[in-house]
Amino acid sequence: MKAAIVLSFDITSLQQQVHEINVMLNNMGTRFSSVELWLFYHDQQPEFLPEISCPLSDIKLIKVEYAHSPESYLYSLVYLMGQYPMDLLMFSSDGLGEELATRLAYRLNGSSVLKVEDCSLTSARLEIIKPVYGNNLTARFVLESSPYCLSVAKQPCRPVNMIPCELLKMETITLDQTQPWWVKESLTILDQPKTGLADADLVLVVGQGANNKETVDVLQGIANTIGAEFGASRPVVMNAWADMNRLIGASGLIISPKLCIAAGVSGTGVFSVGIKSSEFIVAINIDSKARIFQIADVGIVGDLATVLLELEKVILVEKDKKDSSHGCIEDTTQ
Amino acid sequence: MKIAVCFKIIADYDRLSHKDWEWDERHFVDMSFVRRVFNCFDESALETSLKLSRQLENVSDPAELTAITVDDGQGDLFLKHLMAVGYDHAVRICCNNRLDLRFNPLVISHLISRYIKQEGQKLVVLGMQGGEGDNGQTGFLVAEQLGWPCIREVIDVVMAESPDCLKVKSRIDGAILKQTIKLPMVLIMGHSLNSPYLRVPTLKQKLNAKKKQLTILSNIDLGLDNEALLNKDKTLMDLHGQKPGKSCAFLEGKTAQEQAQCLYDRYLKERLSL
Numbered sequence: 001m002k003a004a005i006v007l008s009f010d011i012t013s014l015q016q017q018v019h020e021i022n023v024m025l026n027n028m029g030t031r032f033s034s035v036e037l038w039l040f041y042h043d044q045q046p047e048f049l050p051e052i053s054c055p056l057s058d059i060k061l062i063k064v065e066y067a068h069s070p071e072s073y074l075y076s077l078v079y080l081m082g083q084y085p086m087d088l089l090m091f092s093s094d095g096l097g098e099e100l101a102t103r104l105a106y107r108l109n110g111s112s113v114l115k116v117e118d119c120s121l122t123s124a125r126l127e128i129i130k131p132v133y134g135n136n137l138t139a140r141f142v143l144e145s146s147p148y149c150l151s152v153a154k155q156p157c158r159p160v161n162m163i164p165c166e167l168l169k170m171e172t173i174t175l176d177q178t179q180p181w182w183v184k185e186s187l188t189i190l191d192q193p194k195t196g197l198a199d200a201d202l203v204l205v206v207g208q209g210a211n212n213k214e215t216v217d218v219l220q221g222i223a224n225t226i227g228a229e230f231g232a233s234r235p236v237v238m239n240a241w242a243d244m245n246r247l248i249g250a251s252g253l254i255i256s257p258k259l260c261i262a263a264g265v266s267g268t269g270v271f272s273v274g275i276k277s278s279e280f281i282v283a284i285n286i287d288s289k290a291r292i293f294q295i296a297d298v299g300i301v302g303d304l305a306t307v308l309l310e311l312e313k314v315i316l317v318e319k320d321k322k323d324s325s326h327g328c329i330e331d332t333t334q
Numbered sequence: 335m336k337i338a339v340c341f342k343i344i345a346d347y348d349r350l351s352h353k354d355w356e357w358d359e360r361h362f363v364d365m366s367f368v369r370r371v372f373n374c375f376d377e378s379a380l381e382t383s384l385k386l387s388r389q390l391e392n393v394s395d396p397a398e399l400t401a402i403t404v405d406d407g408q409g410d411l412f413l414k415h416l417m418a419v420g421y422d423h424a425v426r427i428c429c430n431n432r433l434d435l436r437f438n439p440l441v442i443s444h445l446i447s448r449y450i451k452q453e454g455q456k457l458v459v460l461g462m463q464g465g466e467g468d469n470g471q472t473g474f475l476v477a478e479q480l481g482w483p484c485i486r487e488v489i490d491v492v493m494a495e496s497p498d499c500l501k502v503k504s505r506i507d508g509a510i511l512k513q514t515i516k517l518p519m520v521l522i523m524g525h526s527l528n529s530p531y532l533r534v535p536t537l538k539q540k541l542n543a544k545k546k547q548l549t550i551l552s553n554i555d556l557g558l559d560n561e562a563l564l565n566k567d568k569t570l571m572d573l574h575g576q577k578p579g580k581s582c583a584f585l586e587g588k589t590a591q592e593q594a595q596c597l598y599d600r601y602l603k604e605r606l607s608l
Contacts, residue, residue, distance in 0.1 A: 012508045068511055071483065094507065095486050095524075102474040106440075111567040114470050127571070132437070132468050133363065134347045136355055139437070140571040182483045184499055185514040191505065202606065226606070234374070238530040251463075251525065259605045268348050269576075280605060282597065283582070294352060294579030298601050300593050301584065310594035315606070318598065 001121060003032045003088040005052065006077065008096060009041040010067060015159030016198075017092040018050035022160065024090065024152045025054050027118050032088075036060060038080060042067040045172065048162035059170040060084075065177040068186065070099050072177045077104050079175060081147065088126070091151040098151045105149035112149040113141065119150065135250055135269030156256035156277045157198035192245040200229035203257045205248050205275060206304070208235040209264020209285060215305050216241040219263065222312045231255065231274075233265050249274035263304035267292030284308070335390060335517070336453060338400045339383045339421075340446055340460040340472070341376035343409040345369075352579070360434070361573050363466075370408055372532060375461025379521075381529035382491055383459050384420055386500075389493045398422050402449060404442055406431050410548060418535035418543035425449065425549045430560050436466040438565040441558075443475035448556040450480060457500070458520045462487065473522035485515065487524035 005021055007014065025035075034057035039046065042064050049059070060080070066072040077089075077100065089104065091097035098114045105112030117138065118129040125142050128150065132139045197203060204223040210216045216236060223230040232242035234249055248255060250270040260278035265271055267283070267290055275281060276295050283296035284304045293299045300307055345365035357363045372380070380401065387397035400423040401416040403409040413424035427445050435441055450458055458480075463470035477484035490503040494514050504511050505524055535543070553563055585600075587593035 010507075068506060068513075095505075096507075098470060099474055099484075099486055102471045103478055105567075106475060106478045112471065113568065115468070129574075130468075132573070133355075133466050134344075134464075134468065136347055136350070136576065137363075138574045138576075139361075140574070141437070141568040142571055143568050145567050180483065182516045182519065183513055184494075184496070184516060185512075187512045188506070188509045189512065191508055191510050194508070234525075238374075238525065238527065240527055244525060244527065247525070259602070266348055280601070281580075282601065288584075289351075291352070293582045293584075296582045297580055298597065299582045299584045300587075300597065302590055302593060306590040307594055310590045311597060311602075313591075314594050314598045315602075318603075 001032050001087045002034050002036075002085070003090065004036040004038050004084075004086045005090045006038045006097070006100065007040070007050075007092055008064075008067075008073075009039050009046045010043065011092070011094065011096070012194075013094065015050050015162065016155075016157055017094065017097070018052060018160045019158045020093050020152045020155045021090055022053040023155050024116065024119060025052070028120055034058075036084070036086070038062060038077075040064045040073060040076070047165050049165055049168060051160045051163050056168070059168055061170055061172045063172070063174050066180060068188070069180040069183070070096065070103065071180055073100055074103055074107065075177055076173075076175050078107055080173070081108060085147075087146050088148045088150070091149065093152050093154045101149040101151040105147065108147055109145060110147040110149055111143040111145045113143065114151045115153045116150045117153045131250075131269075131273070133269070135273045154250075154254045156254050192243050195229060195245050197229045197231055197246070197248070197253055197255055200255070201258045202226070202228040203231050203255055203259070203275075203278075204228040204261045204263065204308075205231035205233065205265060206236055206242070206263050207233040207265025207271070209266075209304055210236060210241065213239075213241040218305060219308060222308050225312050226315045228261070229257075233271050261308075262292055262296065263308060265292050266290050267295065335395045335457065336398045336400065336455040337383055337387065337457045337459065338402055338446075338450055338453070338455040339376075339380050340402050340458065340476075341380055341409075341412075342373045342403060342461075342465045343370045343405060343412050344373050344465050346371045352576075355575050357573050361570055370412070372412065373461055373464030374530075375464055375523050377461070377532050378526045378529050379459045379461050379523040380416065381532045382488075382523060382526055384533065385529060386491050386493065387420065393493070393497060395497060400425060400453070400455070402427065402446060404429070404435065404445055413548050414543050414546075415532075415535065417546045418539040419533050423549060424546075425551060427551050427553070427556065429553045429563055433560065433563050434565070434570070435563070437469065437568065437570055438563075439467065439469040439471040439475055440567060441563045441565070443472050443479055444558060444562070445553060445556055446472070447476050447479035448558060449551070450476070452556070456518045458482075459491075460520075460522060462522050462524050473520055477520040480518070480520070482518050482520050483515070484520035484522060485513070486522040488521045489524060489526045490528045491521060
C-alpha cells in the first residue's frame, strides 16, 4: 500500500500535527510499500521539516498561492493523485485537514473518515476506529473505496522536532492556481493568543457548575494563585464566562497535565476526551453521580467554589511555610 | 434570498449513564427515554441565520428561511419551534427507517443538495459536526455536490453592501479570517459566541406556529431511490464502549476546609511544586 502524508507547512501547530500523524503511524500494524510527504507552503520554501516517525520515500513541496482557499489545495491534490496515485492519504486533525480529506475523497470516488484514532490493514481491507456518539463510544469501520482519505484524531500536545531540509531528498512542485472567484475581500486578524494550557503541569478546568461569570473570575484568580493554567468546558466558553482559547474538549484543546482539577464539570464524552490523558485527575462536583468521577482518581462531592477557596488557603499557608523555611536556611548560611 | 439551514436533533447524551450505553444487534443504542436537543453547532447555525434574515428584511430580495432536517419524525416539534421563532418553511426529509444513515454523511448530503437545487436556494448554513456519527463531513459534501465553495468554522455572518455578497468571519489557525464572499455558498458554523443559542418563542408565536404546516418529503420525492441511500464507502463492523472508569477515591470531610486539607495532604503535596 502506498501512502502520503498531506500537511501545510504554514500552520502554527505543524509540529503537533506531525506528532498526531506519528501516533497513527506508530499504532498501525500496516507496512507500507512507500510513504511520501506532500507538504504545502505559501510564503517561503521550508528550510526545516518536522520529524516523521517512518522513512519517507519522497518529499514533495507544493507551493500554494491562496493559503486560505481549500480549493487551491484540492486542485493540487487532484493533480498529484493523477501523477502519483496513492492508496492512503493521511491529513492533519485541524479544520483544513478535515476539509481536504472529505472533499478530495469525494472528487476521487474514494472513502473518507475524520478523527481516526487507529487504522490497520487486515486481509487487504482498511479498518479504522473513530469516536462516535459524542465521544461516548468508538466505532470500527471497514473502508470500501480507495483512495482512503483519513484525518487523524487530536492528541495531547507533544510537538516533534524540526530537522534541516538539506538532509532530505525533496522535489518542488509549482502549479498554476486560479484565484477563488467568490472571495471579494479578505483580511486576517489575530485571534486570542495561545495559552500555556497545552503543556502545563497543573490545570484547573471549570464547568457549567460555576453558574456565572463572577464565580468563573474568582476561580480564574484561584488558578493564578496556585500556579495552575485555567481551562473551561464548552458551556462556560459559549456563555462568554471565559475566553475561547481556554476551551478544553473534543472541539478545543486536548491536555495531559500532571495534575488536572476538574471543578463543576459533568463529564460528558466530548469534554472528558480533553482531560482523560492527564496523569492525575481531581474532580469536584456537587452531584455524587456526575460522570466526571468515572475518569477521576480523587473526588470531592461539594460546592466547587467553596472547596477551591479552601484549597487556595491551604496552598497559600503551605507556600508561606516553605518560603519562611527557605528564608531560615538562607539566614543560617549567611 | 433563499436561505436553507440544516439541523439535526440528537439525544441529550449528558442524561445517559454509563450503563445506558448498550446497543442491539444492529448497533443501535436505545435513546427513546432521553430528551432530544438541537445539536449545538446546528443551533448556532439556526440562530445566526435568523439574525441574518432580520438584516435582509428591507432589501430588494428579502430572506426566505427554510429549516431542514433528515429524520423519522422526532424533529417535528423542533420544526414547529423554528416556525414559531421566524422560519418561513420547515422541511423534514424522511427515508426508509430500515436504512442506517448515522454514519452516512454522503447520503445525507445527497438528500440536502437535491432539495437545495430543487428549491433554488442561494445559501446553505449548517453546524460543523454532531449526531450519532460525529461525522463532521456533511457540509463539505453538500458543497461538493452543489459545486459551491464553502467556509468552515464560521463564527459570524452579516449582510454586505453588495446584495449578492455576505461578510463572513471564520476561525482559521490562530486567526480570524474576515471575507466578503459572493453567493451561492455553504457556511459551516463553528463556535459562534454571537449566536450560541436559539431564541425562545413567545406563547403567541407558538400558537401561530401550530397552525402552520410542515413539509414532509421522502427520498423518492427528491429523486433518490432506496438503493441510492446505501452506505457504499464504509461499513460499520462494531461499536465499543469506553474503557472501564478509574476507581475514584472520594474524600471524606465534614467541611470544605477539611476536604481541601485532606486533598492537599494526601494527593497534592507531592504533585505541586510550591
